[in-house]
Amino acid sequence: MEYIIIVLSAILVNNIVLAQFLGLCPFFGVSNKISTAAGMGGAVMFVMTIAAIVTYMISHFILIPFDLIYLRTITYILVISSLVQMVEIILKKVSPPLYQALGIFLPLMTTNCAILGVAILVIQQEHTLMSGVVFAIAHAIGFTLALVILAGIREQLELVNVPKGMRGNPIILVAAGLLALAFMGFAGIV
Template sequence: MEYLAIFFTAIFINNIIFSQFLGICPFLGVSSRMTTATGMGAAVIFVMTLATTVTFLLHQYILMPLGLHFLNTVAFILVIASLVQLVEIILKKIAPPLYHALGIFLPLITTNCAILGVAILVIQKNYTFAESVVFAASTAMGFTLALVIMAGIRERLEISDIPERLKGGPITLLTAGLLSLAFMGFSGML
């Protein structure tokens, strides 16, 4: 039951974008097309889950026993950047079509603050290993959900008749604010 609560909370109630405001740059930059949003979402699900798993193990079995937990942020950044590069190299060799489909999204994930944020939140919330993996995967799914919803709305806004002064950035920010309010409606459910 605890895992289900973590899953539901991470996707809907404490959505990384709409509630914690992490990952706003890729959210606004990549959500203009559904294809790019789903590609980025898939890459984030994979990398966030893998990075959180590795950083959790690093923290628990290396940094904490050696009394170096103050190096968490620096170590986590290095791990995330290395993992993204490793995944990029492996995908290029093993699955070229997937590598080309993800395109620029893999390198962009290195600078996504949501990845680092989740790795740090797992430590702060004192989750177990299994809870950490569920939290990371669920948070990434919430990130993807937010991207896909926003991409769908933005594609519809392109063909809608909206005032000239609201086109582009202003309507995007207004839409993001309204989506954030909509997701706040889930807060009383758990």
């Protein structure tokens, strides 16, 4: 039951992009087409889950016992960037098709604030390892959902005659705002 609440709240109520404003760069950057949006979502889910597990371990077995909490930001970002590099190397060897599919999105992952944000939130909200993993996966699903919906909207926007001043980024931001408004409708369910 506890896990169901975490999942629903992460995907619909506190959607990582539309309610918490994390990971906006890829949200606007790679939402041109539905297929690339889904690929990015998959890559984020992969890295976010592993990063949450690893940073949880480091926090509970190294930083807290040795009273080094103030090093949190530096260690996490180093761990995440080396993790991204490692995942890239392993995937290249083990599963070339998956590597090809995620290819361009993997290196961008280091500066995706959603990954670092979720890793910090898992510690701040005092999750256990298991609920932390569920939390990370649910947030990644929420990220993918928002990204794919926005990509769908943008594909439709191509066909519309937008007023001159609003062309390009402004109209996409307004569309994202209306999407966030729609997601606020879920606020009561958890």
